[in-house]
Amino acid sequence: MRNQGFNWHDPILWAQGLGVSVGVFAASMILGSLIGIFIALCRVYKVPVVAPLLLVISEFLKNSPVLVQLFLVFFGVPVLLQVNITPAEAAIFTLTGNTAAFIAVIAISAMDALDRGQLEAARSFGHSERSILRKIIAPQALVVAMPALIGLAVNQLQVTSLISAIGVIDLTKVGQILNQRTWQPFIVWAIIGVTYFVLSRVLAMAGGRIENRLRRHMDWAGL
Amino acid sequence: MNFSAIIGYLGMFWDGFLVTASVSALSIAGSFIIGVIVAFGAVSRRPAVRRLARGYIGLFRNIPFIVQVFFFYFGLPEIGIYIDAFTTGTMALSIAVGAYAADVLRAGIENVDTGVIEAAEVSGLSRLKIYRRIILPIALRVSLRPLGSVFINLVLTTSILSTITLNELTGNAKIVASDTFRPFEVYFFLLLFYCVLTYLLSLLINLWHRHLNRFMRGAE
16 A cells, blocks of 8 residues: 555645634534524513424433434435535534524523613613613623633534534544544544644633633723 | 334334443443542642643543544554454543543532541541542532533433444444435434433432432522
8 A cells, every 4th residue: 555654735634624623613603602692582581482492492402412413414304305415514504503502501591690680770761672682681691601602612612523424524534534544543633632622722712811801891990 | 204114123222222321331430430530639739640630631621522532443453452342432431521520520529618628637537538438428419410411411422432333322323224214213213312311311310419418408
């Protein structure tokens, strides 16, 4: 067998895998946050039918393996509905749903943590429900939710590694490709592992920075 | 949707369930033992031990499990260790989930009233006995619920072992899906199966939690 050693193509492959992993992570986090907040609002405002239905779905998503959810969407849905789904679409769709379920829980508990008196005060000052949500609830709930959000983000980054199982060429899949060609598992998986480790640390540190910055506005400077 | 095709394959689901159950049980035990050792390391008085334990927790929590499992599965034969997928999977799960368990237990241990520990030391109990008989039971009262969700996650994570050719629930379901060509029904059924499994586990943990806290009336 020739072509077994590492060559200059491999860093490019690694960078592509990294791009795909980060891209899927970012897309599913952003979309998941939007849907998650929507779910949370439906439940906080107790929208009939929709709220309990969303509760059932999000419990279902939280209590089953993401790998099987990916299989259901990628292998199951195309057969059931007679449509074509690419691996990347299935990956983003599944991870978005999964992220949304967790974001909803975090958002609801963050909103619960706020002082009820503030809402009553805002209502009696004639704020509309929308402006209360935007100017009073959202900024404070975000600060409360930050630590949980950082934990979720680090966790979801690692969950993206599962999309390699449905054929998305992410960082883990690149590891599998390189492992099969070079047969140097210790070098390949150590590099892939370190990459994820560094990404997670960077994510946690960036989150910590944002949290500190948000907190600065919370502290009352005094008179 | 047509679930009737699955009925002939229920035996395969049962076989897969038995593998999932035994991997889960062994890894829960393994990760608990690793978790206890690392947690005590993380609160050690010696800075070197503390740093080592916290490094362990940080390392295994920030690398995806699938990468860890590939590292062991492909790496161990390179250094002349030939073990099957079942053993590799159980080992990898114990090591990885051990880090999560350690983090939860560490928080529980830090919550134990230092007065209790001092009292035990003054009574002349050995270090090991203080750890085993005093600190751990008290820490477990607080840590059991979060530990429970760590273990529920462990059961869900066993599905990843299907990628290293272990025929547990997910691995067998893959075979059934390609045999019956009803992937949606098969995976949907499988998801429900996991939901029921984790629900039963959470009931068990609740019972245990109540048992551990039976002397704590009013604290609930």
